[in-house]
Amino acid sequence: MLVQKITTLLNHSLTAKQLKQIHGSILVHGLNHLDRLLIHHLITSQSDYSQPTAHYLRLILHHSKQPDVDSATSAMRYFSKHGNFQQALALYSGLQTSGLSPSTFAVASALKACARVCELNGGVMIHGQVFKYGFCGDVYVETGLVGFYAKVGDMGNACKVFDEMSERNVVSWNSMIDGFLRSGDLVMAEGCFARMLDKDVVSWNSMVTGYARVGDMEKALRLFEEMPERNQTSWNAMVSGYVECEKLELARKFYDSMPQRNTISCITMIGGYSKCGDIVSARELFDEMGRKDHLLYNAMIACHAKNGRPKEALQLFDEMLQPNVNIQPDKMTLATVISACSQLGDLSFGSWIHELYMNQMGITMDDHLRTALIDLYAKCGSIDKAFKLFHKLHKKDVVAYTAMILGCAINGKEQIAIKLFDEMMESKIRPNLVTFSGLLTALNHVGMVEESYHCFNSMKRYGLAPTPDHYSLMVEVLGRAGRLEEAHNLIKGMPMQPHAGVWGALLLACSTHNNVELGEIAAKHCFELEADSSGYGSLLANIYASAGRWDDAKRLRKSIYEKGLVKVPGSSWMDHVQE
DNA sequence: CGCAATATCG
Structure with missing residues (x-):
């Protein structure tokens, strides 16, 4: 009776709540065969993937003793x-441990999952099982x-398997081409x-992608034009190639x-505009979609x-959650949003997530x-929380280390x-530019000049x-130690145009050490580079004033006031949050 | 079923 009822219900579309009730009944009455x-x-009723569905599915799979081969x-x-390959692999190993023989479908799927998460051992293991189950002749x-x-x-090994195949299809060949291109063997x-x-x-x-990836857009273009048939991917590959070599006009x-x-075409273009800082064009394309x-x-x-x-980033996040838009965020959304929180110093929103x-x-x-959260907590002063997450990382990479180093600094x-x-x-x-910024910041704060030089x-x-x-940062540490001339010489020896921050660091040092002569030079450069900031003046x-030159001080303050630049020096990013 | 184009963390 109950079995009949549930079976009928499952043929219709159901709400999450109804599903939960059904699942409950199955559990209570031990109707494990209905899990299937x-x-x-x-899997079939929900055309759109949503996190709650995946979550719920995991729950059922966890409760049911072991799903049959087809369900699994x-x-x-x-x-x-x-994209949840870990979960797929977990199911595959579930089949293994309960002694069930996987189907060829399961094997193909598991191999894909292994490749995507770089599970080398898993793939090799499956390769072994292929012999055991007698799947050797199966093309798939x-x-x-x-x-x-x-x-x-x-x-x-790819060649080895390929050469021994009794039957090959387009996909087999294409996989080989892709592999060679990925390993750079054009x-x-x-x-x-x-x-x-x-060829298909x-x-x-x-x-086309292979040529684009090595920057040979002429060859890519020639091939693109020769193609007997083109689809969206072909066009996207060209757009992506031009974006990669920063030829945005051509990409466009x-x-x-x-x-x-x-969507992919649009994402590719947005990524290109994003890289060169053209938010306006990116947003235009986004709004057009x-x-x-x-x-x-x-x-x-x-x-x-x-x-x-970051403020606009959070606004957009808010927009996607609105009932009339209602788009489910994923891991990537949250990682980006957390990074925006960290830029804003918004600990409460970040930790709510x-x-x-x-x-x-x-x-x-x-x-x-985790890394995004480490940065958030570290930037907001919760260094202990940051450390806790840092220790939980499965693999600590440059980004994670850098976030932690900067946070401690x-x-x-x-x-x-x-x-x-x-x-x-x-x-x-390998450390990168940001890592060195972090280290220099730390050395700076403790005034370790020689170590800073060594690091630099x-x-x-x-x-x-x-x-x-x-x-x-170098100018700052030298300036702090009172080595102003040295700092000035370092700036003069820069191979590129110094920005206002560099001169600003010298100016600040001159102000703490009351050096009028260098202070004037530094301030002059600051005015030139960032005329609209009053802090320097x-x-x-x-x-x-501290040199006793009251008239000069007065004259300068007056001119700042007249220009309407009355912002308080040292105003920080927090002000931008409010605007 | 399996291959191509996109996107997250400092």
Whole structure:
């Protein structure tokens, strides 16, 4: 009776609440065989992927003892389709542990998942199982293996499997081409392409992308024009290629002349505009798009966040959550939003996401999100929380270390910052420009001049050229130590145009050490570079005043007032939040 | 079922 009722219900579309009730009944009455129907319902009825669905699905799979092969396989494909490869793999190993034989479908899906999450051992293990289950002659399974080895860059094994295949199809060949292109072997890819009898769009597109990736847009274009058939991906590959080599006008030309654009085309263009700071053009394209998905929102939010517009980023996040828009955010959205919070110093919103929202949406933590949170907590002074997350990272990369180093540097834990840097070096992780900013900040705060020099000079050993920001930090530490002439000489020796911050650092140092002569020089440069800021004038006025030159000080203050520049010096980003 | 174009953290 109950079984009948549930079976009927599951044939209709149901609300989340109804599903929960049904699941409850199944649990209470021990109707485990109905889980299969429930899983099937969840996977098929919901055309759009949503975090709650995935979460719920996980829950059911967890409660049911072990789903049958078909249920597990369809759930695997569901998760895989939506990028949740870990979950798909968990299901596959679930099959293993309960002694069930996977289907060829499950194997193909698992191989894909292994490739995507770079699960090298997993793929090799599955390769072994292929023999055990006698799937050797299956084109799909074997192509899956080729695809796996190609994706993880093991072209030796990819070739081995490929050569021994009794039957090959387009996908097998395309996987090989893709693998060669990924490992940078254009010649071998060209060889495959030439030997292929029946090429399809994917083959052509792969080659176009391959040329675009190495910056050879002439060849990419030639191939693009030769193509017997083009689809959106072909056009997108061209747009992406031009964006990559920063030829935005050409990218836009292709974008505009596409017969039909999709979300990816738009995301690619937005990414291009974002990289060169053209938020306005990016936003225009975004607004033009009729139907927007979460990926498009992610791209636009990231564009704002990356270009110093965290407020707009949060506004857009808010917009996507509005009932009339109602787009589910994903991990990437949250990582970007948290970074915006961190720029704003908005600890409360950021930690709300961490402590409540993620859980509510069924979004699981990953290292990207952790790193974003580390930065947030560190920037907002909760260094202990940052450390806790830092220790939970599965893999500590440059970004994570840098966030932590910078966080310690600005929270009075300079020695720990230095220790973290050493630890990072021992782990053979290459520091980058931002890492050095963090280290220099720490050294700066404790006034370690010689160590700063050492750090600054060691940058070129990593192929890094100091940016004006690094010069600023050097000027600051020298200035603090009263070595003003030396700081001035360092600026004069800069290979690039110093920005206002560099001269500002010198000016500040002159003000603490009451050096009128250098202070005037520094202030002059600051005025030239940033005429609309009053902070510099006030600093110089202070220097005059402390040197007893009251008239000069008065004259300067008067002119600042007349220009209407009455902002208080030292006004920070917090003011921009309010505006 | 499997291959091509996009996007997250300092």
